[in-house]
Amino acid sequence: MTEDTRWLSTEESAAWVRLVALTELLPGALDAQLLRDAQLTHFEYAALMALAAAPERTMRMTELASRTNATLPRLSHVARRLEERGLIRRFPCPEDRRATNATVTESGMRLIADAAPGHVETVRRTVLDALTPEQLEQLYAIAGAVLTRLDPDERLSATSCQFSEGPAIARAG
DSSP states (O other), X not given: OOTTOOOOOHHHHHHHHHHHHHHHHHHHHHHHHHHHHHSOOHHHHHHHHHHHHSGGGEEEHHHHHHHTTXXXXXXXXXXXXXXXXXXXXXXXXXXXXXXXXXXXXXXXXXXXXXXXXXXXXXXXXXXXXXXXXXXXXXXXHHHHHHHHHXXXXXTTSOSSOOOSSSOHHHHHO
């Protein structure tokens, strides 16, 4: 132990422990609903959503890995499972044959459309409905402040995301 260590205060420690608990419990709640309703993990859903939002519903696997914060081996494993289910298709990139593109299929788009209402309800029930409008704005600001340090290049597009509805801070951009 050095004297230079900036130890956590009681308040900081309490906030930190709650944040860690949240980051541990939330993925399981999201996975449980998506697995039950769509036989997808939250990561698979996020990958499909990223592809669906891309131009022509297609993106390079390296870009998709970056957007989903995944390693290429992990994404390749997940992509293989999604491809076996007919939800995505992989093919050589026309501009660079060394790269591989992925595109979401019509079946994948239908599954996203079918899964989205339950996913949104789970997000509302587990997180958003527990917050006041003021707390929602605070959550947006707090998450943004931390994300600028964790994701300064905005790979996940979360630090610059815009909402058509939601907290005034999000609409103000």
